[in-house]
Amino acid sequence: MALLDSRSRAGYLLLTAVVGHVLLISAQVNAKTGVPILEAVTFGVFAEVQRGTSAVTNSIRGVWTGYVGLRQVRRENAELQRQLSDAQVQLQEQRALADRSRGLEQLLALRDRTALETTAATIVGSGVTPDFRTVTIDKGSLQKLKADMAVIAPAGVVGRVVVTSPGAAKVQLLIDRNAAAGALDERSRAQGVVVGTGDSLLRMDYVSEVADIVIGDSIVASGIDGIYPKGFVIGRVEVVDKSGGAYKQVLVRPAVDFTSLEDVLVVLTPTAATDAARETP
Amino acid sequence: MRTVWLIIATALALALQTTLDRFVRGQLVIDLVLVVVVYTALTSGSVAGLLAGTFAGLVQDAMSTGILGMGGLANTIVGFLAGVVGTQFIVAHAFSRFVVFALATVLHAAIFMGLYQGLGLRDFGSPYRAVLEQALGNALVGVLAFQVVEMLPGAVERRRSRPRR
Numbered sequence A: 001m002a003l004l005d006s007r008s009r010a011g012y013l014l015l016t017a018v019v020g021h022v023l024l025i026s027a028q029v030n031a032k033t034g035v036p037i038l039e040a041v042t043f044g045v046f047a048e049v050q051r052g053t054s055a056v057t058n059s060i061r062g063v064w065t066g067y068v069g070l071r072q073v074r075r076e077n078a079e080l081q082r083q084l085s086d087a088q089v090q091l092q093e094q095r096a097l098a099d100r101s102r103g104l105e106q107l108l109a110l111r112d113r114t115a116l117e118t119t120a121a122t123i124v125g126s127g128v129t130p131d132f133r134t135v136t137i138d139k140g141s142l143q144k145l146k147a148d149m150a151v152i153a154p155a156g157v158v159g160r161v162v163v164t165s166p167g168a169a170k171v172q173l174l175i176d177r178n179a180a181a182g183a184l185d186e187r188s189r190a191q192g193v194v195v196g197t198g199d200s201l202l203r204m205d206y207v208s209e210v211a212d213i214v215i216g217d218s219i220v221a222s223g224i225d226g227i228y229p230k231g232f233v234i235g236r237v238e239v240v241d242k243s244g245g246a247y248k249q250v251l252v253r254p255a256v257d258f259t260s261l262e263d264v265l266v267v268l269t270p271t272a273a274t275d276a277a278r279e280t281p
Numbered sequence B: 001m002r003t004v005w006l007i008i009a010t011a012l013a014l015a016l017q018t019t020l021d022r023f024v025r026g027q028l029v030i031d032l033v034l035v036v037v038v039y040t041a042l043t044s045g046s047v048a049g050l051l052a053g054t055f056a057g058l059v060q061d062a063m064s065t066g067i068l069g070m071g072g073l074a075n076t077i078v079g080f081l082a083g084v085v086g087t088q089f090i091v092a093h094a095f096s097r098f099v100v101f102a103l104a105t106v107l108h109a110a111i112f113m114g115l116y117q118g119l120g121l122r123d124f125g126s127p128y129r130a131v132l133e134q135a136l137g138n139a140l141v142g143v144l145a146f147q148v149v150e151m152l153p154g155a156v157e158r159r160r161s162r163p164r165r
Helices: A002-028 A037-113 A272-279 B002-024 B032-044 B046-063 B070-088 B094-118 B128-151 B155-161
Strands: A118-126 A134-137 A150-153 A156-164 A169-173 A180-185 A191-196 A202-208 A218-221 A233-241 A247-254 A263-267
Touching: A002 B046, A002 B070, A037 A118, A037 A150, A037 A263, A134 A156, A180 A233, A202 A233, B002 B032, B002 B046, B032 B046, B032 B070, B032 B094, B032 B128, B046 B070, B070 B094, B094 B128
Parallel strands: A156 A233
Antiparallel strands: A118 A134, A118 A263, A134 A169, A150 A156, A150 A263, A156 A169, A180 A191, A180 A218, A191 A202, A202 A247, A218 A233, A233 A247
């Protein structure tokens, strides 16, 4: 221990002597830059310390700034995502509004085109089972809707009202299995009855084997059923099968896209056939 | 007492150095002051060597035209390290003393010239030969000094009874 102490003392003594000499030298000598050597050495030493401290500080600051920035970026990201979501919702709303406006314009144009008294209605629901292709509209008996009133859309015939309530009505779509409409070929005037199949296509029954019907012909309502106004488009012939007996098998693609139907017109004016039927005892 | 002897030895070394140098006209390759410092360190330890180096070096600097402290710093470090060597190793043989003196001279030259060179105060050119010659001269003188002192009556006993640090 005593040896260590003596060594320590000698070490401290050496350090003191060296420092003293350095101070002595520095007091007399200027560095190459003209600065006293003590100042230059001190500055050099402390500059390194400062550089080290600065490096450490900068590293810590960088990490901290990165952390804080990351948190801020995360917050901004969340805010931007929320704004994007809001914008997307607004865009959807605007797009829906535009579509709705376009649809209403088409309905309005349709109303103006026809001499029929109609009322616009919006589909508020669909059938509860796929076996019955129906929809519910937001107009009912209070709006003078009655059963067997035709429901049309800008693209063509939709169906008919089957049940009404004061504020709503159930509409049987033309594609329902139990739906039917008098129809004729717009080009050849060949007649038949279009019935629903429960699927996406309609079937045109009672088309004579000799009737002139080809694929692509437009099928329109004949008005003979007393429900659908004459001349309204039902669809276009997609399949014509002549292999049957007395009648051709004709399949018709509906003009109306029932899957995207939103707004419809209910024809309030009875057709001539309806009036005739009512007048018949 | 040792301090007095140190002062006397340093004074004698300086006097002899300047006297001899006058005769050989600057061709003296021996640094007697350094020899005294190393001798003191080897015989009295690192602290004594350090103090001897500081004192002798500063005096040498003061008497020269150089920067005060350059030789002092070099002698201080050399004296301290020589003292450490003297206490850590058995430096009783002439050859080992020769080596210590030679290495001490080289170290002194390195520090002294390095300081001047580093500070841009003096250019020593290629001093290797001069340093080597001085190392040999110092070593010879140092070994000789040891031999002379040890031939004095009671020198061994005095050295054995001398505490070292």
